[in-house]
Structure formats: structure tokens, C-alpha cells
Amino acid sequence: MRNSELGLLLRIQAYRFCGVNALMHGHDRRQRRRAMGALCLGLGLAAMAAGYSAMFALMLAQIGAADAIPQILAMAAAAIALVVVMTKGPELIFGGQDVASLRAMPVRTGTIVLSRMIGVLLPLLGVALLMGVPAAIVYAMNGAGAAAGVRLVLALCFVPAVPAALALLAGTVIARLTLRMRHRSIVAAALSIVLVLAVLGGTFAMGFAAERGTLTESMMLVLLGRFTQLLAGLYPPADWVAAAAKGSAAAWLWLAGTAFAVLLATLVLATLGFARISDGLSAGTMRGRSDTRRIRAVSPLRSLYRKERMRYLSSTIYLMNTSVGWLMLLMAAGALCFVDVKPYLSLLSAVPGVGGQLLWLLALVPAVLGGMACPTACSISMEGKQMELMRALPVRMRHWLGAKMLLHLTLAVPSILVFALIAVLRLGLSAGQTAMLVLYPLSASLMNGVCGLVLNLHFPRFDWTQDTQAVKQGMSVLLAMLIGMLVPIGVGALGIWLGTVPVVLGVACAVQLAAAAGLWGLATRMRMP
Amino acid sequence: MSNDMLCIDRLTKTYPGGKRAVDALSLRVRPGEIYGFIGHNGAGKSTTIRAVCGVMDFDGGTITVDGMDVRTQALECKRRIAYIPDNPDLYEFMTGRQYIALIADLFGVAQAERDALTARYAAMFGMQDSLGELIGAYSHGMKQKTALIAALVHKPRLMVLDEPFVGLDPEASFHLKAVMRELCDAGSAIFFSTHVLEVAQKLCDRVAIIRAGRLVAEGAMQEVVGSGTLEDVFMTEAQAHEEQ
Structure with a gap:
């Protein structure tokens, strides 16, 4: 009976996966073409x-x-599992618009939790294998042998379990602690971001903090050795994976035993707390004392911007995923205040073609980080079922899209300015370098923002049941991320290749501003999806 | 230019896959009229209503609101319409008060007027103490009432409601009927769908019955029902359709 229940619930998840069911049974040709395009893009990525x-x-x-x-493979797979599950795990396990109907079905709570845990773990397993197989082939061909390569791939399958379970536990504790807070999304997002960055930052900082002076290749090898030692101490499964690849039976036992034990414990705990946390996530908070403050009349654009802000702050996933690049930039600015980066800059200066242009290339850092995730690329999908409401209202496209752009710029502009200010103070940039450090990321950010809007207008997704589906799984989000990150990298590479980074950056600024203006004109002439 | 508040002329809508939801449907709603739109599930009521409000595109025919085409003068039409869908999916991350303020801002309602009307309708629907809470915490009925207050705050020329009485408590239903009549007396028009035939018969000046996307009966309520009831007419039409 349990197997059939589980199979049924997994089938529901499979129907939803990548819109496969809609692709098979839908009649809308345009939607089918888009689904096929998304599939091709996914395969490309x-x-x-x-x-x-x-x-x-x-x-x-x-x-x-x-x-x-x-x-390193084990650590990377574990880090991905940790970050992914920490940011979206609790909602995937306990939330979603279909949670009420699922709970009303004659199905055991444990089966619901198990099916949802499998739904979280399978993609992580896919990612681990995607990274693991090519690297394992290289590992096998460089002295370890084919058997060791196969063992490495198999061992990697157990890796996501522990970090995913721990992240789920931490995420659930945060969700539970913030349940009764009125602004729980902001608090939960802040706590999750701090925790993830603390784990990741702490790991790398401990590995490199002791190093000073000019880095060389031999020094990198020493650092790598220390890093792997550190991994073994901080995260034992990374060491077990290495031992398992070499054929250690004990390592296999530890790896598999720990994974199953931790998953079982998580399953039991999540099942016991399911009803309470699920209720808390789905229900609003009635304070019993109503806010009777008068709301001042404002222009349509300001009113829509206020709505966008509230929407942004209401969703932990939306907030965390689209602010992560800017947060990393602010962290980098903070690190610039306290860390002497000159040794690292001197190492990078040794890269052929970079030479004296390194400080000009600094302008690419905010552009790449900001391009990682842009809120406009999913802001239209985030309208969800309420899109019908917007369609019926007398809203001009330029106001509707403008409010979304303003939200994006609210995140981007202060982050860019703070980073630029600290970089100028700490690195002694010239006037031209300073101007470029502000202008290039701003132009890139404008282009990314408008590009995200256009992409989301072309590839909207309103049928989501969990915020994650709109924020992370849309085609517009993937494309915007690719454009946002690859354009500055390409600009930098072109500048180095031509040997004129400042000129290329200047031209790129102008092109990006023109592209932003052109795309804005296109977007505001489009119809609401 | 006609003086109809709403004029639907040979409206046709076919969904991807070939299902024709509305087939050459024509009707007119005049200022001051309450117009009932009746039909079984899947008859094409919501499709028609959504096309009228500019929420859904259509394949053939024309729709004008206050003499303006919903396709070419969409914004002007929307400024005259208040649309309440059957399941009001409002912004759950906003409080009721914030939502009403958003709608009032989009319709450009002056501060004093919006304050007065919000207070009036909030009191009427028993929402004074709840408008400061998040909509996510509201029941279906409370969402419906919030949507109604937001719609009434901008004094629409045409109010389009899809199953407005579903989820409302008896007191709120009573007040809604009174407000509908009050709006029509002031020159606006109401176009609404319902399955509650008794309410439609008592409330409406005109009625249309739609079946499989086609209009099967239309006219002044008295003409359509004659000496019987709306339910009799509806069931007779249903039987005739089954026999075909």
C-alpha cells in the first residue's frame, strides 16, 4: 500500500517536472515550442x-x-546541496499551493514527506553525477584507473544526502522560529543567507587566511594540500569519498550508513513536525489589532513599485535568490576593507595580457555578480494567479514594468556604489578606473534588468505552485543568468585579447545602454502576457 | 457611437485544441441595467466575461464598453470597468487596506474620496477591523468583500462580476444587491454571471442564457420568464438542448 501511495505522489511530481505533462497533453503549440526550447537550454547548460x-x-x-x-568534487556537490536545500528545501517539503489538497488525501504524512524529499534529492543527485562523471573520467585517466573512476561516481551518489538533510533541518528550524513573525520572509531569508555564507565563507577563509605574500604555482599546490586536509577535518564525507574511490570498504560503510541514517532521521523529524510547520507556512498571521493607518495616495508607478517591494519581501526564495549576487558584492566590499588583496592582485597580474589592466577589469566584478540572478527575470512570473487581476486593471506597460525595474535598481545601484567607494579608498584607483567601476556595472545592470523583463515577457510562467518554480526554474531566469554573467566575461576577454581593456569597457558601456534603451522600447510595446 | 454601456457583437472564442467556447454571441447592456448572464458550467460565461474585461483575447467579433473598443482602446475601457472574478486571487502579501490603496492609485481616485468610500463600504461589509490584516489570512468571503470594496472605491461605469454571491454571507449578499441597484440608479451598469437563478430573477432587469457558447435566450426578465420562473426557462432550454 505504501509503495503505491509513494508511487502516486511521485507521479504527481513527475507530471509537474519541467512541464512534461503539459508538453504531452497540451494543445497550445506556442507553449510546446517554449517547453522544447527550455529543454534544449537545460541540456546546453x-x-x-x-x-x-x-x-x-x-x-x-x-x-x-x-x-x-x-x-573537491565531494565538497562541491555538498556545497551545492547545502545552498539549494537551505534556500528552497523547507518550502518544497512543507509548503506549496497543493499542500492542502495533498493533506486531505488518504495518504500517510510520512509518505508525503518521503515523496517530497525524493523530489528534492533526485535533482541534487543529477547535479552530482553531471559534475562527477567527467571529473571521474579525468581522475581515472590520470593514474587512478577505471575501477577507481567508477567507484568515485558511485560514492558521489551518497554525498548530497548529509548536507541536504542538515540544510533541511536548519531551514526547518529557521522556518519554525520565524513562523509567528509578521515579516518572517525577511527574517528567514536573512538567517538562511547568513548561515550559508558563514559555512561557505568560513570554510574558504580558514584555508587561506594564513597565507600572505606572493602566490606561486608551488604555493597553490601547498594550499591545495592544506585545503584537502581541511576538508577532511571539516567535512569527513569528502575524505570518505576519496577513500571509497580507492576501494576502502570502511569508507563505503561510513558513507552509505551516514547517508541513510541522516535521511531516515530527517524523514522522521519532518513527518512529526509536518502538520505544524505546513500550517504555519500556509496560514497568514492575524494580529487581532488591525492597522488603521491611512495610506497616502501616490502615482500609479509609485503604487506599483510599493507593490513590487512588498511582493519581494514576502517571499524568502525570491528575496534570497535574486539578492545573492549583490550580497556577495557587498561581502567582497567588506573583505576589501579588512583583507590585503595586493598579493592576489600581483598573482593575477602575472596572467598573460592582464598586466597593468587589472584595476580596469575590476569593473567586471559587480557586473558578473549582479548578473548571477536578476529579479526582473522572474518578476512577471511571480505575479502568478494574480496576473489576471493586473490584466483587468488600467495599467500602462511602462508603469508595470517600470516598477519591476525600479526594484531591480534598488538592489543594484547602492551595492555598486558601496563596492566602488570601498575599492577606490582601498586600491587607489585613477579617475578613469573609478568612473568605469561605476558606469560599466550600472550599464550592465540596466541592460540585464530590461533583458530579464523581455525574457520573462516571452517566457512567463504563471502555473507554479511553489515560488521556487517561478524564481529558479523558468527559462527566462536561466537565459538572463547566462547573459548576465557571460556578457561581462566576454567583454573582459575581448579587452584582454585586444590589449585595450578601458576602450572595450567604454564601448561596451555605450552598447549596453543602447541595448537597454532598445529593449525597453520593445518591452513597453508588448502586450501583457 | 451607440449609447450602450456594453455591446458584444458576434463574439467568438476558440481555445487552442479547437474547443469553441463562445460562438457568435451578441448582447447589449444599457446604462442603469442589471444584466444577468446564466449558463451551465463550461457554457462560456467566464470566457465572455474575461473577454469583456480585456483579460483574455478573442478570435472574432467586437466588444465595446461605453462606445470604446476593448482591443484598440483597452486602457480607456479598463478605466470604466470593475471586474470581480469568481475566485478573487488578490495579492496575499498586502493588507486589505494596501490593496484598496493600490487600486485607488491605479484609477487615480483622490485621497478624500477614497478615504470616505473605503470607510463607507468597509462598514457596510463588516471589514473595518480586518482591512489592516494581510489578505493571505483572509477567508474566501473576506477576499470577496475586499475585492468589492476596491471595485466600488473607483465608482465604475460598468461592473462585471463572475459569480459574485459565492462565499458571501447573507448580510453581505444583501448589501451587495443594494449597492448594485444604487450604482445602476446612478447611471452605471452591472453585468454578472450567477447560478443562483432566484437571485437573478429578483435582481436583474435583463437576462441572457448561454449554452455551449451560444445565446439561447435573451431579453427583459419579464419577457424571458413570462408567467413562469427563470428556473423553468433554464430547464426547458436544457432539455431542448439534450434532445438535439
Whole structure:
């Protein structure tokens, strides 16, 4: 009976996965074409991730550090699992618009939780394998042997379990603690971001904090050695993966035993707390004392901007995923205040073609980080079922889209200015470098914002049942991320290749501003989706 | 230019996949009229209503609101319409008061007027103490009432309601009927769908019955029902359709 219940619930999740069911049974040709496009894009991204993993493993092999591949792979898979589950896990397990109907079904709570946990773990397993297989091939070809490569891939399958379970636990505790707070989304997002950054930042900071002076290749090898030692101490499963790849039976036992034990414990705890947390996540908070303050009349644009702000702050997932790049930029600005980066800059200056242009290239940092996730790329999808409401209202496209752009700029402009100010003070930039450090990221941010809007107008997704589906799984989000990150990287590469980084940055600024203006004109002439 | 508040002429809508939801439907709603739109589930009522409000595009025919085409003068039409869908999915992250302020801002309602009307309708629907709470915490009926207050605050020329009485308590239903009549007396028009035939018969000046996307009966209430009831007419039409 339990198996059939589980199969049924998994089938519901499968129907929803990537819109496969809509693709099979829908009659809308346009929607089908879009679904096929999304599928192709997903495959392309998967190929890119696999290629990146293979290249990274090759680089390690070339500097004679092939032995570190298993630990670094395990750590990367664990870090991805940690970040992904911390940001969306509690909602995926306990939330969603279909949670009430699921709970009304004659199905055991444990089965609901198990099906949802499988739904969270399977994609993580896919990512681990996507990264693991190419790197394992490199590992096998560099002295470890084919059997060790196969063992490494199998061992990696157990890796996401522990960090996912721990992240889910931490996320659930945060959700539980913030349930009764009126602004729980903001508090939960802040706590989750702090926790994730503390874990990731702490790990890397401990590995490199002791190093000073000019870095060399041999120094990197020493650092790598220390890093892998540190991983073994901080995160034992990374070491077990390496030992399991070499054929240690004890390591296999530890790896599999820990994964199953932690997953079982999480399943039991999540099942016991399911009703309470689910109720808390789905219900609003009635304070019994109503807010009777008068709300001042404002223009349509300001009113819509107020609405966008409230929407943004109401969703932990939306807030966390689209502010992460800017938060990283602010953290980098903070790090600039306290860390002497000159040794690292001197190391990077040794890269052929970079030379004296390094400080000009600094302008690419805010652009790349800001391009990681842009709220406009999912802001239209986030309208969800309420889109019908907006369609019926007398709203001009330029006001509706303008409010979304203003939200994006509210995040981008202060972050860029803070980073630029600190960089100027700490690195002694010239007037031209300072101007470029402000102008290039601002132009990139404008273009990314408008580009995100256009993409989301073309690929809206209103049928989501969980915020995650709109924020992370839309085609517009993937495309906007690719454009947002690859354009500045391409601009930097072109500048280095031509040997005139300032000129290329200046031209790119003008092109980006023109593209933003052109796309804005296009977007405001489009119809509401 | 006609003086109809709403004029639907040969409206046709076919969904992807070939299902024709509305087939050459024509009707007119004049200022001061309460117009009932009756039909079974899937008859095409909501499709028609959504097309009127500019929420959904259509394949053929024309729709004008106060003499303006909903396709070419969409914004002007929307400024005259208040649309209450059957399941009011309002912004759950806003309080009722914030939502009403948003709608008032979009319709450009002056501060004093919006304050007065919000207070009046909030009191009428028993929402004074709840408008400061998040809509996410509201019941279906409370959302419906909030949507109604927001709609009434901008004094619409044409009010379009899809199943407005579903979820409302008897007192709120009573007040809604009174407000509908009051709006029509002031020159506005009401176009609404319902399954509650008794209410439609008592409230409406004119009525249309739609079946499988086609209009099967239309006219002044007295003409359509004659000496019987609206339910009799509806059931007779249903039987005739089954026999076909």
C-alpha cells in the first residue's frame, strides 16, 4: 500500500517536472515550442556544467593534484546541496499551493514527506553525477584507473544526502522560529543567507587566511594540500569519498550508513513536525489589532513599485535568490576593507595580457555578480494567479514594468556604489578606473534588468505552485543568468585579447545602454502576457 | 457611437485544441441595467466575461464598453470597468487596506474620496477591523468583500462580476444587491454571471442564457420568464438542448 501511495505522489511530481505533462497533453503549440526550447537550454547548460567540471579536473591533473579530485568534487556537490536545500528545501517539503489538497488525501504524512524529499534529492543527485562523471573520467585517466573512476561516481551518489538533510533541518528550524513573525520572509531569508555564507565563507577563509605574500604555482599546490586536509577535518564525507574511490570498504560503510541514517532521521523529524510547520507556512498571521493607518495616495508607478517591494519581501526564495549576487558584492566590499588583496592582485597580474589592466577589469566584478540572478527575470512570473487581476486593471506597460525595474535598481545601484567607494579608498584607483567601476556595472545592470523583463515577457510562467518554480526554474531566469554573467566575461576577454581593456569597457558601456534603451522600447510595446 | 454601456457583437472564442467556447454571441447592456448572464458550467460565461474585461483575447467579433473598443482602446475601457472574478486571487502579501490603496492609485481616485468610500463600504461589509490584516489570512468571503470594496472605491461605469454571491454571507449578499441597484440608479451598469437563478430573477432587469457558447435566450426578465420562473426557462432550454 505504501509503495503505491509513494508511487502516486511521485507521479504527481513527475507530471509537474519541467512541464512534461503539459508538453504531452497540451494543445497550445506556442507553449510546446517554449517547453522544447527550455529543454534544449537545460541540456546546453548541463553540457556546460559537465565541461566546466572536466576542465577543472584537467587543471588539477596538470598541476599534479589529481588525487584531490574526489575530495573537491565531494565538497562541491555538498556545497551545492547545502545552498539549494537551505534556500528552497523547507518550502518544497512543507509548503506549496497543493499542500492542502495533498493533506486531505488518504495518504500517510510520512509518505508525503518521503515523496517530497525524493523530489528534492533526485535533482541534487543529477547535479552530482553531471559534475562527477567527467571529473571521474579525468581522475581515472590520470593514474587512478577505471575501477577507481567508477567507484568515485558511485560514492558521489551518497554525498548530497548529509548536507541536504542538515540544510533541511536548519531551514526547518529557521522556518519554525520565524513562523509567528509578521515579516518572517525577511527574517528567514536573512538567517538562511547568513548561515550559508558563514559555512561557505568560513570554510574558504580558514584555508587561506594564513597565507600572505606572493602566490606561486608551488604555493597553490601547498594550499591545495592544506585545503584537502581541511576538508577532511571539516567535512569527513569528502575524505570518505576519496577513500571509497580507492576501494576502502570502511569508507563505503561510513558513507552509505551516514547517508541513510541522516535521511531516515530527517524523514522522521519532518513527518512529526509536518502538520505544524505546513500550517504555519500556509496560514497568514492575524494580529487581532488591525492597522488603521491611512495610506497616502501616490502615482500609479509609485503604487506599483510599493507593490513590487512588498511582493519581494514576502517571499524568502525570491528575496534570497535574486539578492545573492549583490550580497556577495557587498561581502567582497567588506573583505576589501579588512583583507590585503595586493598579493592576489600581483598573482593575477602575472596572467598573460592582464598586466597593468587589472584595476580596469575590476569593473567586471559587480557586473558578473549582479548578473548571477536578476529579479526582473522572474518578476512577471511571480505575479502568478494574480496576473489576471493586473490584466483587468488600467495599467500602462511602462508603469508595470517600470516598477519591476525600479526594484531591480534598488538592489543594484547602492551595492555598486558601496563596492566602488570601498575599492577606490582601498586600491587607489585613477579617475578613469573609478568612473568605469561605476558606469560599466550600472550599464550592465540596466541592460540585464530590461533583458530579464523581455525574457520573462516571452517566457512567463504563471502555473507554479511553489515560488521556487517561478524564481529558479523558468527559462527566462536561466537565459538572463547566462547573459548576465557571460556578457561581462566576454567583454573582459575581448579587452584582454585586444590589449585595450578601458576602450572595450567604454564601448561596451555605450552598447549596453543602447541595448537597454532598445529593449525597453520593445518591452513597453508588448502586450501583457 | 451607440449609447450602450456594453455591446458584444458576434463574439467568438476558440481555445487552442479547437474547443469553441463562445460562438457568435451578441448582447447589449444599457446604462442603469442589471444584466444577468446564466449558463451551465463550461457554457462560456467566464470566457465572455474575461473577454469583456480585456483579460483574455478573442478570435472574432467586437466588444465595446461605453462606445470604446476593448482591443484598440483597452486602457480607456479598463478605466470604466470593475471586474470581480469568481475566485478573487488578490495579492496575499498586502493588507486589505494596501490593496484598496493600490487600486485607488491605479484609477487615480483622490485621497478624500477614497478615504470616505473605503470607510463607507468597509462598514457596510463588516471589514473595518480586518482591512489592516494581510489578505493571505483572509477567508474566501473576506477576499470577496475586499475585492468589492476596491471595485466600488473607483465608482465604475460598468461592473462585471463572475459569480459574485459565492462565499458571501447573507448580510453581505444583501448589501451587495443594494449597492448594485444604487450604482445602476446612478447611471452605471452591472453585468454578472450567477447560478443562483432566484437571485437573478429578483435582481436583474435583463437576462441572457448561454449554452455551449451560444445565446439561447435573451431579453427583459419579464419577457424571458413570462408567467413562469427563470428556473423553468433554464430547464426547458436544457432539455431542448439534450434532445438535439
